[in-house]
Amino acid sequence: MNGLHFWxxxxxxxxxxxxxxxxxxxxxxxxxxxxxxxxxxxxxxxTYADVLKLLGKETVVSERSSVGMFLFAPxxxxxxxxxxxxxxxxxxxxxxxxxxxxxxxxxxxxxxxSLALILGASASGSPHAGLGASxxxxxxxxxxxxxILALVxxxxxxxxxxxxxxxxxxxxxxxxxxxxxxxxxFLCALAVMQAKLGVVPFDxxxxxxxxxxxxxxxxxxPPLALIYLMKAMLLFVLPMFVITVFWGxxxxxxxxxxxxxxxxxxxxxxxxxxxxxxxxxRIDQTMKFFWFFVTPLAIAACVVSLYAH
Amino acid sequence: xxxxxxxPIGPYHPLQEExxxxxxxxxxxxxxxxxxxxxxxxxxxxxxxxxxTWDQVPYLVERVCGICSxxxxxxxxxxxxxxxxxxxxxxxxxxxxxxxxxxxxxxHLLWFxxxxxFIGYNTVFMWAWRYREPVLDALEIVTxxxxxxxxxxxxGARRDxxxxxxxxxxxxxxxxxxxxxxxxxxxxxxxxxxxxxxGVGVLTEEDARxxxxxxxTARASNxxxxxxxxxxxAAYDRIEWEVQTTPNGDVFDKVxxxxxxxxxxxxxxxxxLDDMPGGPIQADVKEVPAxxxxxxxxAPRGETFHYVRSNGGPCPERHKIRAPTYNNIPTYKVTCxxxxxxxxTITLAAIDPCYSCTERMAVVRDxxxxxxxxxxxxxxRLSQRKTEELRKKC
Numbered sequence: 001m002n003g004l005h006f007w008x009x010x011x012x013x014x015x016x017x018x019x020x021x022x023x024x025x026x027x028x029x030x031x032x033x034x035x036x037x038x039x040x041x042x043x044x045x046x047t048y049a050d051v052l053k054l055l056g057k058e059t060v061v062s063e064r065s066s067v068g069m070f071l072f073a074p075x076x077x078x079x080x081x082x083x084x085x086x087x088x089x090x091x092x093x094x095x096x097x098x099x100x101x102x103x104x105x106x107x108x109x110x111x112x113x114s115l116a117l118i119l120g121a122s123a124s125g126s127p128h129a130g131l132g133a134s135x136x137x138x139x140x141x142x143x144x145x146x147x148i149l150a151l152v153x154x155x156x157x158x159x160x161x162x163x164x165x166x167x168x169x170x171x172x173x174x175x176x177x178x179x180x181x182x183x184x185x186f187l188c189a190l191a192v193m194q195a196k197l198g199v200v201p202f203d204x205x206x207x208x209x210x211x212x213x214x215x216x217x218x219x220x221x222p223p224l225a226l227i228y229l230m231k232a233m234l235l236f237v238l239p240m241f242v243i244t245v246f247w248g249x250x251x252x253x254x255x256x257x258x259x260x261x262x263x264x265x266x267x268x269x270x271x272x273x274x275x276x277x278x279x280x281x282r283i284d285q286t287m288k289f290f291w292f293f294v295t296p297l298a299i300a301a302c303v304v305s306l307y308a309h
Numbered sequence: 310x311x312x313x314x315x316x317p318i319g320p321y322h323p324l325q326e327e328x329x330x331x332x333x334x335x336x337x338x339x340x341x342x343x344x345x346x347x348x349x350x351x352x353x354x355x356x357x358x359x360x361x362t363w364d365q366v367p368y369l370v371e372r373v374c375g376i377c378s379x380x381x382x383x384x385x386x387x388x389x390x391x392x393x394x395x396x397x398x399x400x401x402x403x404x405x406x407x408x409x410x411x412x413x414x415x416x417h418l419l420w421f422x423x424x425x426x427f428i429g430y431n432t433v434f435m436w437a438w439r440y441r442e443p444v445l446d447a448l449e450i451v452t453x454x455x456x457x458x459x460x461x462x463x464x465g466a467r468r469d470x471x472x473x474x475x476x477x478x479x480x481x482x483x484x485x486x487x488x489x490x491x492x493x494x495x496x497x498x499x500x501x502x503x504x505x506x507x508g509v510g511v512l513t514e515e516d517a518r519x520x521x522x523x524x525x526t527a528r529a530s531n532x533x534x535x536x537x538x539x540x541x542x543a544a545y546d547r548i549e550w551e552v553q554t555t556p557n558g559d560v561f562d563k564v565x566x567x568x569x570x571x572x573x574x575x576x577x578x579x580x581x582l583d584d585m586p587g588g589p590i591q592a593d594v595k596e597v598p599a600x601x602x603x604x605x606x607x608a609p610r611g612e613t614f615h616y617v618r619s620n621g622g623p624c625p626e627r628h629k630i631r632a633p634t635y636n637n638i639p640t641y642k643v644t645c646x647x648x649x650x651x652x653x654t655i656t657l658a659a660i661d662p663c664y665s666c667t668e669r670m671a672v673v674r675d676x677x678x679x680x681x682x683x684x685x686x687x688x689x690r691l692s693q694r695k696t697e698e699l700r701k702k703c
Contacts, residue, residue, distance in 0.1 A: 036432060037432055037434075037436070038435055038439045127316050127317070128316065131314070131335070134337075200429045200431075201429070201501065203429060207651070208323050209323055209426060210651055211650075279429050280428055280429030280505075281501070281504070281505065282505065282652065283649070284338075285504060
């Protein structure tokens with residue numbers, strides 16, 4: 001594939017394919033959840049219709065909000081996820097596109113959604129959003145450390161490189177997930193994934209029955225559609241990231257496509273099951289969970305991995 | 310940190326289906342004080358009641374609460390029966406017991422589901438409501454309606470049970486037997502539920518007595534009060550059952566006590582169906598003499614109390630209703646202050662509140678002269694003026 005075609009493909013997949021796939025994943029999530037709860041569930045186009053409907057609605061901005069930041073935040077979050085997605089797609093299509101340190105850049109862009117929600121909510125001037133923003137901040141503080149620690153085994157496995165393509169090629173003989181340290185780190189990554197998605201049991205920042213939506217309570221119309229899209233894309237991008245780093249990567253041709261689909265389904269099932277068999281934790285309990293349970297687990301994974309290499 | 314934030318819950322909030330307003334004063338995540346405002350929903354039921362005949366009132370008071378729609382009419386008809394000295398036939402007493410216990414089952418299942426929803430556990434919400442469905446079906450078969458049963462009349466019951474209805478009730482009980490066990494096990498054994506609910510919103514036994522809490526709210530704090538046992542009505546004194554209490558008074562115990570009561574209710578219904586005597590279901594009531602009467606019934610949320618006064622005419626001269634939530638609301642301050650915002654929402658819901666049943670009317674009076682400062686016409690004028698101002702702004 002020559003240079004220009006490649007980048008066009010990456011941008012189309014990153015900015016267009018990811019939202020479409022993300023919304024599809026969101027539908028699967030909603031549908032399976034409905035079935036678990038003895039409901040019928042929405043038709044497959046419901047998530048797309050939701051976005052279209054929101055795009056056509058009025059954007060209401062509170063007089064108390066600082067308008068610029070309030071409206072810029074959803075764009076920031078959306079772009080952050082899109083760029084992270086585009087980079088993962090690039091590596092999936094052509095490992096040559098990987099550059100030194102792209103793992104760090106992806107991790108960096110994956111913080112954007114939380115950051116955007118915090119910024120937007122703080123700018124909205126609503127007390128509910130303010131409390132939601134403070135909770136989201138605490139969440140970021142709680143889960144970022146174990147997340148980074150969980151990435152140490154893949155990095156060591158690839159010989160101490162931050163390059164996604166090398167992390168992938170190091171897994172060509174054996175997937176990292178089936179090694180001891182890899183499995184521990186994978187478990188930590190699953191917990192962090194749930195928190196980054198902001199779904200039960202880690203949906204304190206939104207908590208509709210406590211904060212009426214918390215960080216997103218003040219949004220309406222197109223900005224809300226962007227946030228909705230951003231969350232749906234995360235539902236695709238985070239599993240893709242986890243698969244790339246721990247589970248042999250995404251393949252787009254032949255049997256590889258099938259195995260990739262199976263991997264996505266497994267991760268999605270884990271997310272949906274976790275979210276339907278747990279109540280929402282309190283924010284202090286979440287922080288304790290990540291600091292005193294997930295972080296030690298991630299450290300253990302690092303230690304095991306250090307001994308192995 | 311001394312910076313206080315105001316977090317409003319209400320007047321319209323996804324937490325509860327009714328209009329109510331809690332102003333939480335929050336430091337960080339901790340609630341340090343709260344204000345409570347009710348009366349968004351005054352419906353003037355006591356006033357309407359005084360314009361209806363004795364026979365019509367039960368159909369009005371069952372609309373006090375969509376969920377306690379067997380308890381309020383029963384309390385009312387008991388008040389009238391006491392006033393008129395009516396001897397209710399034995400079979401009618403058993404019929405009343407059956408309908409009221411079915412109501413308790415559906416109400417407790419409804420609350421259990423909602424409690425799950427409030428802490429983000431929507432699977433519990435949907436499952437509990439699904440298992441509540443057969444109970445509503447049974448109520449429909451027995452009384453003709455899923456919500457407003459219209460089954461209690463002064464002097465007896467409106468509808469008799471035939472063989473088929475008895476079979477339907479038994480089938481419903483068998484159907485929910487296992488699910489109720491499953492829900493109970495889930496609630497007792499789920500470690501994360503325990504993490505969220507244990508030690509949250511504790512109402513001590515002392516406070517429960519001090520605020521005269523009622524129903525499951527009091528029984529969860531180890532105060533064994535239950536009108537069904539303390540002043541038996543219907544057929545409760547002819548049936549073997551136990552008052553359920555739990556010792557700790559936290560939200561977890563309020564869940565458990567309700568689940569235990571579900572079992573007890575099922576036991577009561579089964580016995581009532583087994584022991585039900587034959588005979589008429591309606592006593593002949595000719596007139597209601599002048600005098601006063603009271604009736605109280607253990608509604609799913611606690612004791613509901615009705616007072617009626619008659620001057621010998623066709624309508625009640627005065628009809629006073631006190632729903633159980635009225636007594637349970639004052640416990641909010643002691644249970645909520647010091648909790649985090651996340652815990653306050655479930656603590657508020659744990660008394661299974663019914664705000665519109667509780668509504669009182671407020672009158673603004675001059676303290677010295679006792680004159681009304683604002684009457685209905687003034688309020689209408691005020692409202693019109695405000696609307697006019699708003700219109701000008703737009």
